[in-house]
Amino acid sequence: MEPHVFYARTTDDVTIAYAVVGAGPTLVLLPGVPFSNFLEEWRIPILRGVYERLAVRLQVVQYDGRGTGHSQRDVSDLSLDAMLRDLDAVVGQAGIERFALLGFYNSCTHAIAYAALHPERVTRLVLFGGSSRGWLAMSAPETQALLSLIERDWSVFVECAAHAWMGWSVGEAGRLAADSFRNATTPAVARATFQAASAIDVSDDLAAVTAPTLVLHRTDIEQIPRAVSEELAAALPNGHLRLLAGSSPALFFENTDEVVRAITDFVIEGRPDGRPQRSAVPRNAHGLTARELDVLRLIAQGETNAEIAHRLTLSVNTVERHVANLYRKIDARGRADATAFALRQGIA
Known part of the structure; x- marks a missing residue:
């Protein structure tokens, strides 16, 4: 993506x-x-x-x-x-x-x-x-001290801001963050x-x-x-x-x-505290699990099984199993049928 x-x-x-x-x-x-x-x-x-x-x-x-x-x-x-x-x-x-x-x-x-x-x-x-x-x-005093660097030394400022404000540790993420700030x-x-x-x-x-x-x-x-x-x-x-x-x-x-x-x-x-509430699974979702719904949404976006596996941090075999299960539940013959189902049900 x-x-x-x-x-x-x-x-x-x-x-x-x-x-x-x-x-x-x-x-x-x-x-x-x-x-x-x-x-x-x-x-x-x-x-x-x-x-x-x-x-x-x-x-x-x-x-x-x-x-x-x-x-x-x-x-x-x-x-x-x-x-x-x-x-x-x-x-x-x-x-x-x-x-x-x-x-x-x-x-x-x-x-x-x-x-x-x-x-x-x-x-x-x-x-x-x-x-x-x-x-x-x-x-905060630390923030005011940091802001005083903006016009005195821009390079020092962005390096400090990337670590102090954004909480990024020294390393590649910190360097990329500083570059982002510097070029922004x-x-x-x-x-x-x-x-x-x-x-x-x-x-x-x-x-x-x-x-x-x-x-x-x-x-x-x-x-x-x-x-x-x-x-x-x-x-x-x-x-x-x-x-x-x-x-x-x-x-x-x-x-x-x-x-x-x-x-x-x-x-x-609308769940502010993370407590379990009624499921938000769309009506007529044919008993799809939350993970199967995630996979279905990504199928509808045109992603391959390998791309879905990378996105959801799953193995390709696991994604293939979810795809087979959801196809069976919604009576889909392939990705086109699954996408059409997702659109009809308001899932995509």
Whole structure:
């Protein structure tokens, strides 16, 4: 699976790069401005694995915010309204009417503001490492010391940021992360983006957010006090706080399987705490197991047994057994029949 880059145009004539992968309910990953660079993120093995696993059951939309990545670099407006125009342009160009949003750190305020403005479009919110007040996500002394490096030594800054913020250990992943940050934007845009983000306050919008919201917080994270996440979850009408073990400030770099499962289950089934609820298997699914449904979705996306095995971390023999079982259950003679069944049942 590889993301293909498309382009959208905002109402203030800024070009935004985006990609869509997978099938299922839509989850829009808000960009981690000023370091959004989704194509580079796909080069980092652990993130590629995360995106591929999310795409098994979800349609995942990624885009680079203005001034970053493959989006237009020569921009001057980095305000909250500008960031919301980027999101509007992407979902409009992609033809997506309803979707969940995942925001982290600075983009949490973007997610809250958009959900308050468009309650009819936002189905779920997932928030990590942020607050309704932009300054709180940047107020830690360590973060302020790090930000002071932006204009003094850009190279040192991106190396430190890749390890301190994202929690990546020294090695290939850290080098790729630093490269992604370094190539994502310029020091001037980075500084201006952080300045704009620190002034954002969407506290007055919280009461207007009707979408069920999952606030994720790591118990031992140093950058964001637990009280900030608790306050955010409590202020949202349908907010739920879920604690994750560990200390990594990066959402996907610790307890990865748990995090991917929590996000996927919440977006599809509205399960904020991971407790067993009624199965979300589609009606008339002919008794397919959850794993057989995963395989069927990937068959409908045109993937081979070998590709499915790689995606689901299974052996090819195991995938072949799942394929044979699901063919028998749905009376399919081959991949075309299986794909047609998946489309009829709303599985694909």
